[in-house]
Amino acid sequence: MILGVIEHDRGKLNEASLEMLTLARALGSPVEAVLLGADAAAFQETLKEHGVSKIYEAKHEGLGDYAPRAWGKSVAQLVRAKNPRAVLAAGTDRGNEVMAHAGALLGVPVASNCTEIRPQDGVFEVTRLRWGGSLLEDAELRADPKLLTVAPHAVSAEPAPAPEIAVEAFSPTLEEADWRVRVVAREEREQKGVPLTEAKVVVGGGRGVGSAEGFKILEELAELLGGAVGGSRVATNNGWRPHSDQIGQTGVQIAPDLYIACGISGAIQHIVGVKGAKYILAINKDPEAPIFQRADFGIVGDLHEVVPALIEEIKKVKGK
Ligand SMILES: Cc1cc2nc3c(=O)[nH]c(=O)nc-3n(C[C@H](O)[C@H](O)[C@H](O)COP(=O)(O)OP(=O)(O)OC[C@H]3O[C@@H](n4cnc5c(N)ncnc54)[C@H](O)[C@@H]3O)c2cc1C
Numbered sequence: 001m002i003l004g005v006i007e008h009d010r011g012k013l014n015e016a017s018l019e020m021l022t023l024a025r026a027l028g029s030p031v032e033a034v035l036l037g038a039d040a041a042a043f044q045e046t047l048k049e050h051g052v053s054k055i056y057e058a059k060h061e062g063l064g065d066y067a068p069r070a071w072g073k074s075v076a077q078l079v080r081a082k083n084p085r086a087v088l089a090a091g092t093d094r095g096n097e098v099m100a101h102a103g104a105l106l107g108v109p110v111a112s113n114c115t116e117i118r119p120q121d122g123v124f125e126v127t128r129l130r131w132g133g134s135l136l137e138d139a140e141l142r143a144d145p146k147l148l149t150v151a152p153h154a155v156s157a158e159p160a161p162a163p164e165i166a167v168e169a170f171s172p173t174l175e176e177a178d179w180r181v182r183v184v185a186r187e188e189r190e191q192k193g194v195p196l197t198e199a200k201v202v203v204g205g206g207r208g209v210g211s212a213e214g215f216k217i218l219e220e221l222a223e224l225l226g227g228a229v230g231g232s233r234v235a236t237n238n239g240w241r242p243h244s245d246q247i248g249q250t251g252v253q254i255a256p257d258l259y260i261a262c263g264i265s266g267a268i269q270h271i272v273g274v275k276g277a278k279y280i281l282a283i284n285k286d287p288e289a290p291i292f293q294r295a296d297f298g299i300v301g302d303l304h305e306v307v308p309a310l311i312e313e314i315k316k317v318k319g320k
Pocket of ligand 1: 205206207208209231232233234235246247248249250251262263264265266267268269270273283284285286289301302303304
Protein backbone atom coordinates (compact mmCIF):
# COMPACT_ATOMS: atom_id res chain seq x y z
CA MET A 1 0.00 0.00 0.00
CA ILE A 2 1.10 3.58 -0.68
CA LEU A 3 0.17 6.13 1.98
CA GLY A 4 -0.50 9.74 0.93
CA VAL A 5 -0.37 12.49 3.54
CA ILE A 6 -3.18 14.90 2.72
CA GLU A 7 -2.37 18.53 3.43
CA HIS A 8 -5.06 20.96 4.47
CA ASP A 9 -5.25 24.28 6.21
CA ARG A 10 -8.07 24.32 8.73
CA GLY A 11 -10.05 21.91 6.59
CA LYS A 12 -9.22 23.47 3.18
CA LEU A 13 -7.50 20.94 0.93
CA ASN A 14 -4.17 21.92 -0.62
CA GLU A 15 -4.38 21.07 -4.34
CA ALA A 16 -0.74 19.96 -4.32
CA SER A 17 -1.94 16.87 -2.41
CA LEU A 18 -4.02 15.82 -5.43
CA GLU A 19 -0.94 16.15 -7.68
CA MET A 20 0.92 13.95 -5.20
CA LEU A 21 -1.84 11.33 -5.53
CA THR A 22 -1.28 11.19 -9.32
CA LEU A 23 2.33 10.15 -8.73
CA ALA A 24 1.34 7.84 -5.84
CA ARG A 25 -1.05 5.88 -8.11
CA ALA A 26 1.69 5.40 -10.70
CA LEU A 27 3.66 3.30 -8.18
CA GLY A 28 1.33 0.36 -8.80
CA SER A 29 -0.02 -0.33 -5.27
CA PRO A 30 -3.36 0.60 -3.72
CA VAL A 31 -3.35 4.19 -2.48
CA GLU A 32 -4.59 5.08 0.99
CA ALA A 33 -4.43 8.46 2.72
CA VAL A 34 -3.96 9.96 6.14
CA LEU A 35 -5.84 13.04 7.19
CA LEU A 36 -4.70 14.89 10.28
CA GLY A 37 -7.14 17.00 12.25
CA ALA A 38 -9.81 17.30 9.58
CA ASP A 39 -13.16 15.69 9.04
CA ALA A 40 -12.84 12.77 6.59
CA ALA A 41 -16.43 13.29 5.42
CA ALA A 42 -15.47 16.66 3.89
CA PHE A 43 -12.63 15.10 1.82
CA GLN A 44 -14.06 11.67 1.08
CA GLU A 45 -15.58 12.37 -2.35
CA THR A 46 -12.55 14.28 -3.68
CA LEU A 47 -10.08 11.68 -2.45
CA LYS A 48 -12.15 8.83 -3.88
CA GLU A 49 -12.18 10.69 -7.24
CA HIS A 50 -8.39 10.70 -7.06
CA GLY A 51 -8.02 6.99 -6.43
CA VAL A 52 -7.87 6.77 -2.61
CA SER A 53 -9.47 3.57 -1.30
CA LYS A 54 -9.14 4.31 2.42
CA ILE A 55 -8.73 7.34 4.66
CA TYR A 56 -7.07 7.09 8.06
CA GLU A 57 -8.59 9.89 10.08
CA ALA A 58 -6.28 10.95 12.92
CA LYS A 59 -8.40 11.92 15.88
CA HIS A 60 -6.84 14.29 18.37
CA GLU A 61 -8.19 17.61 19.54
CA GLY A 62 -4.93 19.50 18.95
CA LEU A 63 -4.38 18.35 15.35
CA GLY A 64 -6.84 20.73 13.69
CA ASP A 65 -4.30 23.47 13.19
CA TYR A 66 -0.76 23.00 11.96
CA ALA A 67 1.81 21.55 14.38
CA PRO A 68 4.74 19.97 12.48
CA ARG A 69 6.04 17.61 15.14
CA ALA A 70 2.57 16.40 16.15
CA TRP A 71 1.61 15.87 12.50
CA GLY A 72 4.91 14.10 11.74
CA LYS A 73 4.64 11.87 14.81
CA SER A 74 1.07 10.91 13.94
CA VAL A 75 2.23 9.91 10.44
CA ALA A 76 5.13 7.91 11.91
CA GLN A 77 2.80 6.04 14.28
CA LEU A 78 0.43 5.17 11.45
CA VAL A 79 3.35 3.99 9.30
CA ARG A 80 4.51 1.66 12.08
CA ALA A 81 0.99 0.25 12.42
CA LYS A 82 0.18 -0.16 8.70
CA ASN A 83 3.60 -0.76 7.17
CA PRO A 84 3.09 1.00 3.80
CA ARG A 85 5.55 0.47 0.95
CA ALA A 86 5.97 4.23 0.57
CA VAL A 87 4.67 7.44 2.11
CA LEU A 88 4.17 10.50 -0.08
CA ALA A 89 3.29 14.10 0.76
CA ALA A 90 3.14 17.28 -1.29
CA GLY A 91 6.50 19.08 -1.54
CA THR A 92 5.17 22.20 0.12
CA ASP A 93 6.80 23.87 3.15
CA ARG A 94 4.44 21.92 5.38
CA GLY A 95 4.69 18.63 3.49
CA ASN A 96 8.49 18.72 3.59
CA GLU A 97 8.51 19.65 7.27
CA VAL A 98 6.05 16.94 8.34
CA MET A 99 7.94 14.29 6.37
CA ALA A 100 11.26 15.42 7.87
CA HIS A 101 9.79 14.82 11.33
CA ALA A 102 8.30 11.46 10.29
CA GLY A 103 11.61 10.40 8.70
CA ALA A 104 13.59 11.33 11.80
CA LEU A 105 11.21 9.39 14.04
CA LEU A 106 11.25 6.33 11.77
CA GLY A 107 15.00 6.56 11.19
CA VAL A 108 14.70 6.60 7.37
CA PRO A 109 15.70 9.20 4.78
CA VAL A 110 13.25 11.44 2.91
CA ALA A 111 13.63 12.38 -0.77
CA SER A 112 11.98 15.78 -1.07
CA ASN A 113 10.58 17.64 -4.11
CA CYS A 114 10.53 14.65 -6.47
CA THR A 115 9.35 15.12 -10.04
CA GLU A 116 9.67 11.44 -11.06
CA ILE A 117 9.72 8.16 -9.13
CA ARG A 118 10.97 4.97 -10.79
CA PRO A 119 10.54 1.89 -8.57
CA GLN A 120 13.10 -0.90 -9.26
CA ASP A 121 13.48 -4.08 -7.19
CA GLY A 122 13.18 -2.58 -3.72
CA VAL A 123 14.92 0.66 -4.71
CA PHE A 124 13.18 3.86 -5.77
CA GLU A 125 15.12 5.91 -8.29
CA VAL A 126 13.93 9.49 -8.09
CA THR A 127 14.54 12.75 -9.90
CA ARG A 128 14.14 15.73 -7.66
CA LEU A 129 14.44 19.49 -7.69
CA ARG A 130 17.37 21.04 -5.87
CA TRP A 131 18.34 24.64 -5.29
CA GLY A 132 14.87 26.00 -5.82
CA GLY A 133 14.52 24.17 -9.12
CA SER A 134 17.78 25.33 -10.71
CA LEU A 135 19.18 21.77 -10.59
CA LEU A 136 17.68 18.33 -11.19
CA GLU A 137 19.20 15.53 -9.14
CA ASP A 138 18.88 11.78 -9.67
CA ALA A 139 18.98 9.86 -6.39
CA GLU A 140 18.19 6.39 -5.03
CA LEU A 141 16.08 5.62 -1.98
CA ARG A 142 16.97 2.25 -0.51
CA ALA A 143 15.57 2.28 3.04
CA ASP A 144 12.05 1.05 3.80
CA PRO A 145 9.51 2.50 3.86
CA LYS A 146 10.30 5.03 1.15
CA LEU A 147 9.47 8.57 2.25
CA LEU A 148 9.06 11.16 -0.50
CA THR A 149 7.52 14.51 -1.26
CA VAL A 150 6.33 15.55 -4.70
CA ALA A 151 7.34 18.94 -6.09
CA PRO A 152 4.25 21.12 -6.64
CA HIS A 153 3.23 21.35 -10.35
CA ALA A 154 5.58 18.46 -11.30
CA VAL A 155 2.52 16.45 -12.40
CA SER A 156 -1.10 17.43 -12.84
CA ALA A 157 -3.90 16.33 -10.52
CA GLU A 158 -5.58 13.69 -12.72
CA PRO A 159 -8.78 12.13 -11.37
CA ALA A 160 -8.90 8.30 -11.44
CA PRO A 161 -11.84 7.23 -9.26
CA ALA A 162 -11.50 4.39 -6.76
CA PRO A 163 -14.52 2.02 -6.67
CA GLU A 164 -14.96 2.41 -2.89
CA ILE A 165 -13.55 4.50 -0.10
CA ALA A 166 -13.44 3.44 3.55
CA VAL A 167 -12.69 5.54 6.61
CA GLU A 168 -10.79 4.27 9.64
CA ALA A 169 -10.21 6.44 12.69
CA PHE A 170 -6.97 6.23 14.64
CA SER A 171 -5.79 8.05 17.76
CA PRO A 172 -2.12 9.03 17.78
CA THR A 173 -0.34 9.17 21.12
CA LEU A 174 1.03 12.68 21.52
CA GLU A 175 2.67 14.38 24.44
CA GLU A 176 3.24 17.95 25.53
CA ALA A 177 6.62 18.28 23.80
CA ASP A 178 4.97 17.50 20.46
CA TRP A 179 3.08 20.80 20.58
CA ARG A 180 6.10 23.04 21.12
CA VAL A 181 5.76 24.28 17.57
CA ARG A 182 2.19 24.94 16.54
CA VAL A 183 0.01 27.68 15.16
CA VAL A 184 -1.26 29.71 18.11
CA ALA A 185 -2.66 32.79 16.36
CA ARG A 186 -3.21 34.10 12.86
CA GLU A 187 -3.07 37.61 11.59
CA GLU A 188 -4.29 38.17 8.07
CA ARG A 189 -2.07 40.61 6.22
CA GLU A 190 -3.78 43.55 4.63
CA GLN A 191 -3.05 43.36 0.90
CA LYS A 192 -2.06 46.76 -0.44
CA GLY A 193 -1.73 47.11 -4.22
CA VAL A 194 -0.90 44.20 -6.54
CA PRO A 195 0.23 40.87 -5.04
CA LEU A 196 3.95 40.19 -5.48
CA THR A 197 3.42 37.04 -7.53
CA GLU A 198 1.12 38.78 -10.01
CA ALA A 199 2.88 42.15 -10.38
CA LYS A 200 4.26 43.14 -13.81
CA VAL A 201 6.94 45.23 -12.09
CA VAL A 202 8.65 44.20 -8.85
CA VAL A 203 11.07 46.37 -6.92
CA GLY A 204 13.25 44.20 -4.68
CA GLY A 205 15.37 45.47 -1.83
CA GLY A 206 18.28 43.82 -0.05
CA ARG A 207 20.87 44.59 2.60
CA GLY A 208 21.86 47.74 0.73
CA VAL A 209 18.48 49.32 1.58
CA GLY A 210 19.70 49.48 5.17
CA SER A 211 16.41 49.65 7.14
CA ALA A 212 12.63 49.28 7.03
CA GLU A 213 12.50 53.04 6.61
CA GLY A 214 14.78 52.75 3.58
CA PHE A 215 12.07 50.74 1.77
CA LYS A 216 9.87 53.86 1.52
CA ILE A 217 11.59 54.98 -1.70
CA LEU A 218 11.24 51.46 -3.14
CA GLU A 219 7.53 51.56 -2.33
CA GLU A 220 7.22 54.92 -4.02
CA LEU A 221 8.96 53.61 -7.13
CA ALA A 222 6.78 50.47 -7.19
CA GLU A 223 3.61 52.52 -6.80
CA LEU A 224 4.57 54.80 -9.68
CA LEU A 225 5.09 51.77 -11.91
CA GLY A 226 1.96 49.94 -10.69
CA GLY A 227 4.16 47.25 -9.17
CA ALA A 228 4.90 45.52 -5.87
CA VAL A 229 7.82 45.47 -3.43
CA GLY A 230 9.74 42.37 -2.39
CA GLY A 231 13.01 41.67 -0.65
CA SER A 232 15.98 39.38 -0.22
CA ARG A 233 16.28 37.08 2.77
CA VAL A 234 18.47 39.67 4.50
CA ALA A 235 15.61 42.18 4.25
CA THR A 236 13.06 39.74 5.69
CA ASN A 237 15.41 38.29 8.33
CA ASN A 238 16.14 41.81 9.55
CA GLY A 239 12.42 42.46 9.87
CA TRP A 240 12.48 45.23 7.25
CA ARG A 241 9.85 43.35 5.24
CA PRO A 242 7.41 40.56 6.21
CA HIS A 243 8.45 37.00 5.32
CA SER A 244 5.73 36.85 2.66
CA ASP A 245 7.75 39.44 0.68
CA GLN A 246 10.84 37.24 0.48
CA ILE A 247 11.85 36.38 -3.07
CA GLY A 248 13.93 33.28 -3.75
CA GLN A 249 14.48 29.66 -2.97
CA THR A 250 12.83 29.83 0.44
CA GLY A 251 10.45 32.61 -0.51
CA VAL A 252 8.20 33.28 -3.49
CA GLN A 253 9.08 32.82 -7.15
CA ILE A 254 8.11 35.75 -9.33
CA ALA A 255 7.81 36.30 -13.08
CA PRO A 256 7.31 40.05 -13.68
CA ASP A 257 8.09 41.88 -16.92
CA LEU A 258 10.64 43.95 -15.00
CA TYR A 259 12.50 43.19 -11.76
CA ILE A 260 14.41 46.10 -10.23
CA ALA A 261 16.94 44.70 -7.73
CA CYS A 262 18.17 47.40 -5.33
CA GLY A 263 21.12 46.68 -3.03
CA ILE A 264 20.92 42.93 -3.71
CA SER A 265 24.13 41.02 -4.41
CA GLY A 266 22.55 38.28 -6.56
CA ALA A 267 23.08 35.11 -4.50
CA ILE A 268 21.87 31.97 -6.33
CA GLN A 269 19.16 31.43 -3.69
CA HIS A 270 17.74 34.84 -4.59
CA ILE A 271 18.19 34.48 -8.35
CA VAL A 272 16.16 31.24 -8.53
CA GLY A 273 13.17 33.31 -7.39
CA VAL A 274 13.46 35.76 -10.29
CA LYS A 275 14.31 33.34 -13.11
CA GLY A 276 10.94 34.07 -14.69
CA ALA A 277 11.51 37.85 -14.93
CA LYS A 278 11.64 39.14 -18.54
CA TYR A 279 14.10 41.92 -17.69
CA ILE A 280 16.26 42.62 -14.64
CA LEU A 281 17.57 46.06 -13.75
CA ALA A 282 20.20 45.96 -11.01
CA ILE A 283 21.16 48.95 -8.88
CA ASN A 284 24.25 48.25 -6.81
CA LYS A 285 27.20 50.32 -5.65
CA ASP A 286 29.64 47.44 -6.22
CA PRO A 287 30.42 47.01 -9.94
CA GLU A 288 31.62 43.45 -9.19
CA ALA A 289 28.31 42.36 -7.59
CA PRO A 290 27.19 39.02 -9.17
CA ILE A 291 23.71 40.42 -9.87
CA PHE A 292 25.20 42.37 -12.81
CA GLN A 293 25.96 39.06 -14.55
CA ARG A 294 22.27 38.20 -14.46
CA ALA A 295 20.91 41.68 -15.16
CA ASP A 296 19.82 43.04 -18.55
CA PHE A 297 20.44 46.61 -17.34
CA GLY A 298 22.65 47.86 -14.53
CA ILE A 299 23.30 51.07 -12.66
CA VAL A 300 26.42 51.24 -10.50
CA GLY A 301 25.64 53.65 -7.69
CA ASP A 302 24.14 54.22 -4.27
CA LEU A 303 20.48 53.22 -4.40
CA HIS A 304 19.60 56.03 -2.00
CA GLU A 305 20.60 58.43 -4.77
CA VAL A 306 19.68 56.38 -7.84
CA VAL A 307 16.12 55.43 -6.81
CA PRO A 308 15.01 59.02 -5.95
CA ALA A 309 16.53 60.17 -9.27
CA LEU A 310 14.56 57.45 -11.10
CA ILE A 311 11.38 58.50 -9.29
CA GLU A 312 11.96 62.13 -10.37
CA GLU A 313 12.41 61.14 -14.01
CA ILE A 314 9.40 58.80 -14.09
CA LYS A 315 7.25 61.53 -12.53
CA LYS A 316 8.41 63.96 -15.25
CA VAL A 317 7.56 61.45 -17.99
CA LYS A 318 4.18 60.76 -16.42
CA GLY A 319 3.59 64.49 -15.97
CA LYS A 320 3.15 64.17 -12.19
C1 LIG B 1 19.24 27.37 2.15
C2 LIG B 1 19.28 28.85 1.85
C3 LIG B 1 18.12 29.43 1.36
C4 LIG B 1 18.12 30.80 1.06
N1 LIG B 1 16.97 31.36 0.55
C5 LIG B 1 17.02 32.65 0.16
C6 LIG B 1 15.89 33.26 -0.46
O1 LIG B 1 14.82 32.66 -0.63
N2 LIG B 1 16.00 34.55 -0.85
C7 LIG B 1 17.14 35.29 -0.69
O2 LIG B 1 17.17 36.48 -1.09
N3 LIG B 1 18.21 34.75 -0.09
C8 LIG B 1 18.18 33.46 0.35
N4 LIG B 1 19.26 32.93 0.97
C9 LIG B 1 20.37 33.84 1.36
C10 LIG B 1 21.32 34.16 0.22
O3 LIG B 1 22.33 33.19 0.16
C11 LIG B 1 21.98 35.54 0.44
O4 LIG B 1 22.61 35.55 1.70
C12 LIG B 1 21.01 36.72 0.38
O5 LIG B 1 20.22 36.64 -0.79
C13 LIG B 1 21.80 38.01 0.37
O6 LIG B 1 20.91 39.08 0.45
P1 LIG B 1 21.34 40.51 -0.08
O7 LIG B 1 21.69 40.42 -1.52
O8 LIG B 1 20.27 41.45 0.34
O9 LIG B 1 22.62 40.85 0.82
P2 LIG B 1 24.16 40.86 0.47
O10 LIG B 1 24.58 39.60 -0.19
O11 LIG B 1 24.86 41.29 1.70
O12 LIG B 1 24.29 41.99 -0.63
C14 LIG B 1 24.02 43.34 -0.41
C15 LIG B 1 24.37 44.10 -1.67
O13 LIG B 1 23.98 45.45 -1.52
C16 LIG B 1 24.96 46.27 -2.11
N5 LIG B 1 24.83 47.58 -1.46
C17 LIG B 1 25.11 47.90 -0.17
N6 LIG B 1 24.78 49.19 0.07
C18 LIG B 1 24.27 49.67 -1.09
C19 LIG B 1 23.77 50.94 -1.47
N7 LIG B 1 23.68 51.96 -0.60
N8 LIG B 1 23.36 51.10 -2.77
C20 LIG B 1 23.45 50.07 -3.66
N9 LIG B 1 23.93 48.87 -3.34
C21 LIG B 1 24.32 48.66 -2.07
C22 LIG B 1 26.28 45.57 -1.84
O14 LIG B 1 27.25 45.97 -2.80
C23 LIG B 1 25.88 44.09 -1.99
O15 LIG B 1 26.06 43.65 -3.32
C24 LIG B 1 19.29 31.58 1.28
C25 LIG B 1 20.45 30.96 1.77
C26 LIG B 1 20.44 29.62 2.05
C27 LIG B 1 21.71 28.98 2.57
